[in-house]
Amino acid sequence: MAQKPSIPKGTRDFSPAEVIKRSYIFDCIKKHFQLFGFQPIETPSFENSETLLGKYGDEGDRLIFKILNSGDFIGKVDDVTYSSKSSSSLAPKISDKALRYDLTVPFARYVVQNQHTIDFPFKRFQIQPVWRADRPQKGRFREFYQCDADVVGSNSLLQEVELVQLYDAVFSELQLEGVAIKLNNRKILAGIAEVIGAKNNLINFTVALDKLDKIGEEGVKKEMLSKGISESAIEKASPLFSFKGSNAEQLDTLQYFLSASEIGTLGVKELRYIIESVEEIGLQTSTLSIDVTLARGLNYYTGAIFEVAAPEEVQMGSIGGGGRYDDLTGIFGLKNISGVGISFGLDRIYLVLEELNLFPKAIDQSLQVLCINFGEKEALESLKLVSRMRKAGVNADVYPSKTKIQKQMKFANSRNVPYVIIIGEEELKNHILILKDMKLGTQQKYTFDQLDEVILKLN
């Protein structure tokens, strides 16, 4: 026997039960994307390196999977580069393609490339795998799916309002109640930095602030200090560390706090509009709240920032996120196209639904009825009935070989088949079938002519 085969670190096989549960989530998300007027696109799993590199920061570049060129790719490298043993200068010479790292940048590329055939505003959704050369952890993989919905070509804050509704609709349908949608605005973060006098240290300030719930007030202050933010600035920002109250109260406090900052005031105005609009329309099961410490990847967000936290009873962190980016397509040469989008973290949603036991009970009933095989003649008759049932939309099958009834029943049981049809020699002669309810253990006789009744029962 050869050595056991294996799969690369951070990748997974999915069993039938897992694929079915994952499709349940995919289907729900997809359905709501379409209900909200989004259209599907797909892009290649790999892009030209220059499309991806430099778009996610140095950290991101390191995590991009690079694809080796074909043919004699080493022979074409000049001796100086080859003998330099420097990965950063060698890599571009031997690799000019890379695996998709997220869906947003390829989408931006798509929009720029197809700008003349797209009707703006363009609402697109995309559900495809992405790859990251990260070190795996629970709920973090090197190959995973992203489910994104973005709108480009509209500045309207109505989009933000709709995206909050979309989150609520999806999680409500998944029976995942108590999801916390957190909202912030990057203009508010910029305003805060301006007001406290840390304007040119915005990124370090927000990255540190984002960690508040994780490392606490002291930890955040320490990190800010180490990143060169002055003590007086941190002192001015300290009200933020214990920011409480209703959304309305927080908005008023923020408005006052940021009154000296033009951009901050604009941020508060935007935030207020979104919050008040959502409150007017109402949410089914989720809550929407302001979180001034929310920052996320700041590379391209310019307005609203979303993050969705799983219900408190599960330790899972973020199960979705998104935001507004005023100039995403600018990196590919198309200016003044504003976009806003959200993403669902499929793998984490899966783990949460599993932990809270929220998958539908009958989700693993992929087969509705199985016919026991008593031999050639009987099986042939069963097949006739099965084909009629299949036409009526019933998942039906015949056990392929004549083995012990015991074994066939056991198979039906472990496949979680709710009904079994028994047609033996005696039944065949009299044109009847026995329908056994595997849950109750009861059985009932029907003539072949009564098959429609059986189908009705199975549906």
Added chain:
RNA sequence: GUGGUUGUAGCUCAGCUGGUUAGAGCGCUGGUUUGUGGUACCAGAAGUCGCCGGUUCGAACCCGGUCUUCCACCCCA
């Protein structure tokens, strides 16, 4: 990328300071039941102890490397 952690039967895990033939539960196969699963009882099969190397008379156990798992950073879904 940094530091740590994990790997023993299909699955979940025991296995003492290094010492005969590596165990349990669940699952699987067969039987009690040759036309009835899920319960019960009986029997059985199944492991190069992640992989490679080293120390030792002797290694699942000690050492080194490697892969994998999970965790904390980094970053992020």
